[in-house]
Amino acid sequence: MSASVKMIEGNQRKKKNRINHHEKLLETLEKAVLGGKLGSVNALDAISASDDIDEDSLLISTKAERERAVVMEDSEERNSAWVDEDDLDKVNLLDQPARLVNKMHIRGETEFGGEAYSECLKRTFQNVTHTKTCPAWASNVKRKRRSSDNEESSEDEADVFVRSTGKCLGKTDALLSKKLSCKRLRDLIFEEGKQKKNSFVHSVEFHRESQVLLVSKRRSEINLYQIDGKENNSLHRATFEHYTVDKAHFSADGGWIIVGSALYDHFYYFDMHAGKIVKVRPINGVTKSKENGEFLPSPDGKVIVLFGRWGQIYVVSAKTFELMWTLKLNESVRSAAFSSDGSHLYTYSKDGNVYIWDMAMQNYFQKFPDSGCVNGLSIAISQNSSYLACG
Numbered sequence: 001m002s003a004s005v006k007m008i009e010g011n012q013r014k015k016k017n018r019i020n021h022h023e024k025l026l027e028t029l030e031k032a033v034l035g036g037k038l039g040s041v042n043a044l045d046a047i048s049a050s051d052d053i054d055e056d057s058l059l060i061s062t063k064a065e066r067e068r069a070v071v072m073e074d075s076e077e078r079n080s081a082w083v084d085e086d087d088l089d090k091v092n093l094l095d096q097p098a099r100l101v102n103k104m105h106i107r108g109e110t111e112f113g114g115e116a117y118s119e120c121l122k123r124t125f126q127n128v129t130h131t132k133t134c135p136a137w138a139s140n141v142k143r144k145r146r147s148s149d150n151e152e153s154s155e156d157e158a159d160v161f162v163r164s165t166g167k168c169l170g171k172t173d174a175l176l177s178k179k180l181s182c183k184r185l186r187d188l189i190f191e192e193g194k195q196k197k198n199s200f201v202h203s204v205e206f207h208r209e210s211q212v213l214l215v216s217k218r219r220s221e222i223n224l225y226q227i228d229g230k231e232n233n234s235l236h237r238a239t240f241e242h243y244t245v246d247k248a249h250f251s252a253d254g255g256w257i258i259v260g261s262a263l264y265d266h267f268y269y270f271d272m273h274a275g276k277i278v279k280v281r282p283i284n285g286v287t288k289s290k291e292n293g294e295f296l297p298s299p300d301g302k303v304i305v306l307f308g309r310w311g312q313i314y315v316v317s318a319k320t321f322e323l324m325w326t327l328k329l330n331e332s333v334r335s336a337a338f339s340s341d342g343s344h345l346y347t348y349s350k351d352g353n354v355y356i357w358d359m360a361m362q363n364y365f366q367k368f369p370d371s372g373c374v375n376g377l378s379i380a381i382s383q384n385s386s387y388l389a390c391g
Contacts, residue, residue: 185229188213203247207254214257216248222259222270238270238277247294251318252301260295260306262288267321285323286314294335300342303359307333313347315359325362329355335390337381348379348390 126132205214206227212235213225220243224235240259247260257270265282287308296305297318304321306314313327313336331349338345345357347364352373356366370376370390379390 186232188215188225188227188232202245205248205250207250209254214248214250216245216259220245222248222257224272236272236275238275240268240277243268249295249297251297252299258295258297258304280321283314283316283321283323285326286316287312296336296338298338298342298359299340302342305336305338305345307336313345313357327357327362327364334376335378337379339381339385340383341385344385346379346381346388348376350376352376352390354379354388354390 129135200219201215201217203214203216206212207214211227213227215223215225217223220241221237221239222245223237226233226235238257243259244261244263245259246262249258250256251258255272257272259268259270265286265288267280269278269280270276271278283306286306288306294307298304301318303324304316304318306316308314308326311329311331311333313329313333315324315327316322317324329347329349331351331353333347334350335348336345343359345359347355347357348370349355352370353376354368354370355364357364373391376390379388381388
C-alpha cells in the first residue's frame, strides 16, 4: 500500500514539474514577444537554448488573442530620451529682466521653474508653429496598427528599427575620426657600407602616378627607389659633379626631375626617359636666397617659383627658364605650396605668417599668422586644398 502511494505521489510531482516547466516557457516567450525585464534579445536567446518547446501550444490561435496582444504592446509608453536637469531648477524672477518676465506671461510669482516652465515652453512652441496639438515626433502615443492580417507590421516597428543604424549600414569609405589603421613596412636603406657616411637626406618626394620615391642628398646625387614595402629596390642614381643638391622635385608630367642648390645659381634637369642631365644657365634678374635652396614647380607645369634674399618671390617660366614677374614681401620666405589647380600660392614666412596669392592677379588677397610659431620652416596643402599644415 505504501509503495503504490509513493508511486502516485511521484507521478504527481513529475506532472507538476512538467506544468511548471511549460509555464516558464510560456512566460519566456511572452517576454520575448511583448517585452519584459530581460529584454527581447536575452529572452530569445533563452528560448533558442531550450529544446523542449511545443511550438503548436505557444502560438496565438485566435484573432481576439492577437488583438489583445496588440493592445498590451501599444499600452506601453516610451520614456524620454534624456532629461534636462536645469529645467527642474527654479529661477528667482526678481533677478531676471522685466522683458523676459513679461514674455513668459508670469504674474504675481517670485520663483519660476519645473513643470510650469515646461508648460510655458510648450505654449510658446504652439504659438510659434500655430499648432494646438503636440507634433507626432514628440508624442509618446504610439500609432495604431493596421487592421489587415496581411499587414501586421506597424509603423511603430519601423520607427523602432530606424532609431539607430546598428549594423544596417555597410563599411564607410571615409577614414575614422579618431583612429587610423597603419602597418609598418620595411625601411628604405639608402647606402651600404662605407658609402653610408655623409649621406644626408635633404628632400624626398613621391611620383604622382607610380610608387617611385625621389631622394636628394647633399652629396651631389639623387636616387630613385621602387617602393613596395618589401624590397624597396634602387632604380637609378644620378650624380652632379661639383654641385651640392639641396632640393629636387618631379616635373608636372613626371618625366623630368628639377635639381637646385642654395650655393649655385644654375639648375639641372634630369630626363628620366633618356637618362640625360641638362644644365640650365643662371636666370637673369634672379638673386637666390643662400639660406635654403627652396623652389617649387606649379602643378599645371607652367611656372617655377624661387625665393630671393630679401623677400622676393620669383615666378619663372618652366619651359624657357625666363623671369616672368616678381612678388615682394617684407619678410623672408621659407616655404611655399601651390593649390591643386595652381591658381593660388601659399607662402610661409620666417615669422610664421601665411600669405595666399592669386597667381592671375599677381597679388596676395589674404594673410593670417601661425599662432605660436617661433621659426617657420615648412608648409603643405592637401590635395583638395581644404587643409593646410605649417610649422
